[in-house]
Amino acid sequence: MSAVAAQTSSRSNGPQRVLDVVGLDVRIGRHHLLHDVSFSIDRGERVGLIGESGSGKSLTSLALLGLLPDDADVSGSIRLAGVGCDLVGARERDLAGVRGRDVAMVFQEPMTALNPTMRVGDQVAETITVHAGRRGRDGHDGRGGREGRGGTDRRRARRRAVELLDQVGLPDPGDAAKAYPHQLSGGQRQRVVLAIALANDPALLVCDEPTTALDVTVQARVLDLIVRGVEARDAALLFITHDLSVVATVCERVLVMYGGRVVEAGTVDEVFRRPRHRYTQGLLAASDLDDAPPGGRLPTIRGTVPAAGAFPEGCVFRSRCDHATEVCATTPAWTGPDPGEGFACHHPAHEERAS
Amino acid sequence: MLLQVLRRTATLVASLVVSSVLVFVFMALLPGDPARVALGVNASEASVAQLRREFGLDEPLVSQYLSWMGGFLRFDLGNSYVSRVPIAPQIVDRLQVTLWLVVCAMVLALVIAVPFGTVMALRHRKPSGLVLSAISQVGVAVPAFLAGILLVTIFAVKLQWLPANGWTPPNEDPAQFLRQLVLPVLSLGLVQGAVLTRYVRSAILDVQREDYIRTARAKGLGSLQALRRHGFRNAAIPVVTVLALQLATLLIGAVVVERVFVIPGLGSLLLDQVANRDLIFVQDIVMLLVLAVLLVNFVVDLLYLVIDPRLKVATR
Numbered sequence: 020m021s022a023v024a025a026q027t028s029s030r031s032n033g034p035q036r037v038l039d040v041v042g043l044d045v046r047i048g049r050h051h052l053l054h055d056v057s058f059s060i061d062r063g064e065r066v067g068l069i070g071e072s073g074s075g076k077s078l079t080s081l082a083l084l085g086l087l088p089d090d091a092d093v094s095g096s097i098r099l100a101g102v103g104c105d106l107v108g109a110r111e112r113d114l115a116g117v118r119g120r121d122v123a124m125v126f127q128e129p130m131t132a133l134n135p136t137m138r139v140g141d142q143v144a145e146t147i148t149v150h151a152g153r154r155g156r157d158g159h160d161g162r163g164g165r166e167g168r169g170g171t172d173r174r175r176a177r178r179r180a181v182e183l184l185d186q187v188g189l190p191d192p193g194d195a196a197k198a199y200p201h202q203l204s205g206g207q208r209q210r211v212v213l214a215i216a217l218a219n220d221p222a223l224l225v226c227d228e229p230t231t232a233l234d235v236t237v238q239a240r241v242l243d244l245i246v247r248g249v250e251a252r253d254a255a256l257l258f259i260t261h262d263l264s265v266v267a268t269v270c271e272r273v274l275v276m277y278g279g280r281v282v283e284a285g286t287v288d289e290v291f292r293r294p295r296h297r298y299t300q301g302l303l304a305a306s307d308l309d310d311a312p313p314g315g316r317l318p319t320i321r322g323t324v325p326a327a328g329a330f331p332e333g334c335v336f337r338s339r340c341d342h343a344t345e346v347c348a349t350t351p352a353w354t355g356p357d358p359g360e361g362f363a364c365h366h367p368a369h370e371e372r373a374s
Numbered sequence: 375m376l377l378q379v380l381r382r383t384a385t386l387v388a389s390l391v392v393s394s395v396l397v398f399v400f401m402a403l404l405p406g407d408p409a410r411v412a413l414g415v416n417a418s419e420a421s422v423a424q425l426r427r428e429f430g431l432d433e434p435l436v437s438q439y440l441s442w443m444g445g446f447l448r449f450d451l452g453n454s455y456v457s458r459v460p461i462a463p464q465i466v467d468r469l470q471v472t473l474w475l476v477v478c479a480m481v482l483a484l485v486i487a488v489p490f491g492t493v494m495a496l497r498h499r500k501p502s503g504l505v506l507s508a509i510s511q512v513g514v515a516v517p518a519f520l521a522g523i524l525l526v527t528i529f530a531v532k533l534q535w536l537p538a539n540g541w542t543p544p545n546e547d548p549a550q551f552l553r554q555l556v557l558p559v560l561s562l563g564l565v566q567g568a569v570l571t572r573y574v575r576s577a578i579l580d581v582q583r584e585d586y587i588r589t590a591r592a593k594g595l596g597s598l599q600a601l602r603r604h605g606f607r608n609a610a611i612p613v614v615t616v617l618a619l620q621l622a623t624l625l626i627g628a629v630v631v632e633r634v635f636v637i638p639g640l641g642s643l644l645l646d647q648v649a650n651r652d653l654i655f656v657q658d659i660v661m662l663l664v665l666a667v668l669l670v671n672f673v674v675d676l677l678y679l680v681i682d683p684r685l686k687v688a689t690r
Contacts, residue, residue, distance in 0.1 A: 112596070115591075115594050115596045116594065118592055131584065134604045135608065137607075145595075149593060
């Protein structure tokens, strides 16, 4: 009860930071995969993260969950509301307590994201019990405790799992809870994955291309469920995709990534209407169905995304950019009031109209 | 589920029929007359002819096969050509000995393979994992009889901790039974354990890369917790397959190891009867080994149904 009161009072005090990423740098082996990534998300805010495959989107999301490979060399800072420590450099034990409770994730491949040998209801319930047990032990929020564990806890978690499956729109949630993943369709499995992610009312939900593997007809329904789930919990959403129309419908703000850097950020309205970075401009042109000549092809960005570690020095996009000049060999500075709004380009688009 | 069990039972029966025909035909194709072989070159024509009549060896092959199989189903394995004593009770006697050996060796192999394979998988990039990997590789390369001889040399001859050979039934002297069991079980089980360790390692490595392990960790499970709750059961599927194949290998290995340790098991019985040229006896033992392997595979097939829910409905 008091927690709810605290939430509402803080909301009336203006936006509340849920996630703060500052100067996130990730190296694996000789490859420098993320460069100085900074952004933040407020409570109830929905932020899109776009870019081609290989631009560092998924790596960013794994870093937020502390699920980067063991040999990754991470620096910078990731702060999450309600978590005492910085997620960068945190002990694995502490990270495990944060995952699934404060930050949760919906993955791209519903077909393989669930354990094939376990009933889906149990897989949802496990998310609840694993943290219920931990809360008592670590004294995270006082309630629960050792005596609360065991049979009754598990039964309650199972009942809650059925409720969650109902919330994500699975028909006959009681029966569905007893099903194995192979008995469900792709869309149904993704709902189960979403139910797992929402089970502990996380402050931040990360979705990594959650609808890419689904039939077009189910995509809209799953997107709707994600948005409603996040809204009901007043949670923050980081939505990773390369489908710009999805960003336009789901998100309020957008981050554009290329070559392991955030190259442009701003409101969806601003960035999509008036892209400044040449990469963003190319992305938009490549998916703008209205502008395509009748019967013609959509414009493409020439070349392909370089392999990890093979991006050029300076501006990472200059090897594929039509506007690149000598000055692009130096890394462009961030132009904008804060990491959430601006771009990094020596030759930004829409310069003439900007003034 | 019932349908699946019936299907697998039908497969078992079919493979039994086919393999029994193969065993029979193979023995029938051996050059020489079984009666002549059993009695030796110096036996008179009359006594050979009498033996042939007595054991029905003068009948056509098909009716010989049918009466052999008919007997097998009633567990009447016929009488030895050489000693004329019923075969079945002798086999049962020896089988008990071999079962102790094979089952203990299998358990030992599992006890070695599951923890070590898991540790090797979890540390596959670290020096400790590589060292374990190298040790298991050596284990794989050592044949069971060589392991047996080495173990005898070290523990029986040099250190004199354990008897070098022999066999005492467990109900006669349990302590002595165990002491004599150690070395043969080690020589069979260590090698199989080394082989199995490598399979467990790769099964765990494969499972660790699965998306559902990542999902489990994203839920808040620790990496070991995720492996225990979500990984082991899935990793068990390929390991159980190998286990079945290994039981067959163990039965064959027992033949050799029983020789090394002078253990009166099925293996030494088989070799004795080969030496005696008692063809029907050999044929019965071989068929029994085939039956054992097929039964193990049948049980494993049923185990799959228990482990992997996808199989229960996957095919109709």
